[in-house]
Amino acid sequence: MSAVVVTGMGVVAPTGLGARRYWENTLAGRNAIDRITAFDPTTYSSRLAGEIRDFVPADHLPGRLLPQTDPMTRLSLVAADWAVEEAAVDPGTLPEFGMGVVTASSAGGFEFGHRELAKLWSRGPEHVSAYQSFAWFYAVNTGQIAIRHGLRGPNGVLVTEQAGGLDAVAQACRQVRGGTPVMIAGAVDGSPCPWGWVAQLSGGVSRCPDPDRAFLPFDVRASGHVPGDGGALLVLETERSARERGVRSCYGRIAGYAATFDPPPRSGRPSTLRRAIELALADAGLTPDRIDVVFADGAGVPARDRVEAEALLSVFGPYGVPVTVPKTMTGRLSAGGSALDLATALLALRHGEIPPTVNVTSPVPEYRLDLVVQPRRGAISAALVVARGRGGFNAAMVVTHSDPSTRRMPEHE
Template identity: 65%
Template sequence: MRDGTVRAVVTGLGPAAPNGCGTEAYWAATRTGTSGIGRVTRFDPAQYPARLAGEIAGFIAEDHLPGRLLPQTDRMTQIALASADWAFADAGASPGELPEYDMGVITASSSGGFEFGQRELQALWSKGSRYVSAYQSFAWFYAVNSGQISIRNGMRGPSGVVVSDQAGGLDAIAQARRQIRKGTALVMSGGVDASICPWGWVAQMAGDRLSTSDDPERAYLPFDAAARGHVPGEGGALLVLEDLERARARGARQVYGEIAGYGATLDPRPGSGRPPGLRKAIELALADAGTAPEEIDVVFADAAAVPELDRIEAEAIAGVFGPRAVPVTAPKTMTGRLYSGAAPLDVAAAVLTIRDGVIPPSVGVTPVAAYDLDLVVGRERTATVRSALVIARGHGGFNSALVVTAV
């Protein structure tokens, strides 16, 4: 049950998305339905069946990081370091002024540093082992974002990484909440992924869930009759989580919302005849938050855009809340699925929805009536939002759900 004495709250946001970096740029684009999906530019995708992605245009690592970090970091980590800087600035927190053991870093990763690894493999096979960078020993690693953020900011408290594919971003935030409840004052948490390179691309295609459409406006259509898979993307969000009382004591600029509830399950093996675990994850999150279904004002959907997975999610939402009983949205239709970064970006959107009283739209989607979802499409919807549910699923049966509430 929920611990009423220590409340983990979000005080800083660091969105890094294909349709905008930084809190206000991302939110302005998301509210207006501005998409960042287009043809891949980081390599020539002509030979591949999938050719669209959500890329962060104009991100130049040299503009954000010291030169010494550039040769030892993958693009994923470079974006994550910038995202952490934005989150600290948004929170009005200077890590150099806080006790080092009072700060931790818990991130999620789905792919690791694929682009860095591809480059070093090319060097190995074309030139020989002497030309492989020593930084390859860690630049590819799932935990590298947590490590580099902690080193750069002198954060020596409880830290780690969660690897549960696209559910991992919520799992990491839940782990951060746990550490705050155990006494850590501040935890940087969330996820950033970036694997838009040939090696990463073929790995993603192997899952057989990528859209092969060449129309950016019709490629990623969750809950639509034309759903044909998702568009991948790069980026995500890092969030500053703090103990509410300590945040207020240090004079935090704002408190966006509280991480009030969390639930996670695994699906049964295929062919077992047992029901999927997503509905149970939602119910666990609501129970953990002490929140009744009718108190949830909006659901941020996982939005797989695979017909069978869309059906499972729609049935879980309608089963818990009732048919068309709660607004549902999927702003990731503007960014693509950002793997471990997708759900933390949805959490950022959820707390901004609470702040501003507007639910961002799902773009390009005409929802199937039989799903019984009140999907927000076309344009933003004005609403009083006090509680939001964020859903995420990872390949292999991971299900996670997170309740965020106003403070």
């Protein structure tokens, strides 16, 4: 069976809009975590986030879409536009049901919902937008992307928090292998509003006020994570389909995937994260020594970091593989986080460079991880991406090199 490859990528992240800018800033170690500007965070216990601050929706989308969409949906639409443009795919030339979209979401349009609830309680129900009926919904990004591009193929949404980006890509791969020529998949997520922020605060958010010290996964000073906004969407198709369309280069192959679910807290049973990693490697037909880099989940919560470190140690051995957590520059992006990590892994394959884990200067010695804290050059043939969602979701995905040639990125990249 022909392998599933990535032929287009749309990145929207606190560290850059478009794959090119994002990659340059990530390699440079530019930290985008800072004090929240979307609202006044003074009265909240945590005041830092990785925000996308240079995005002007009207520069990218028609005016009719702006009143009916949440900020995350607008970002999703633009990321999908960029991915489709780079893949040079015209949905109109495909069979009627030949292209679909699968996204992941943790909450939906939180900011849109917050704004309309404020209108409800302060001004009355007649002032609530009719678009509230769908703009808040966790499936709205999939729906709006499908409408914009006329996609009548398999469409869906997954809700597995941070693991969702990988799970959505895996579901899209199943559709491609099942005969759908082209799929869009991934996640853009976030909740930049007071209502969404309250929901975030119960999940291990750091109270540290210093942007350079608040999110330190695998560090002795780890005290929690910093939330953020953004993610990535990818275009997926078979290698045969890409060749037939004249695509000369791909980012890489989706070589292996697995998902597991942890037992209930306080059950006394261990995490199944190690099992997810082992199953993903087996699905890819690779042994641990074939993996050149791991993009770790990096929760930033000491207990969760320990579980992940133990899983990596058991699979790869002490200092057995370079491990990196580029999300220390963006924060954890809920469902968008693992999609962005996957995009970063594909960029690392293309450019032969591992991006850094910034600000981590005192790794926990007993974890015995080869933590990459400065950009590291070298041939990369296979990368493992690990993601863990609140509630027990684990996902692992292996991507491998597809084509040593490169292709010029579009101007917006």
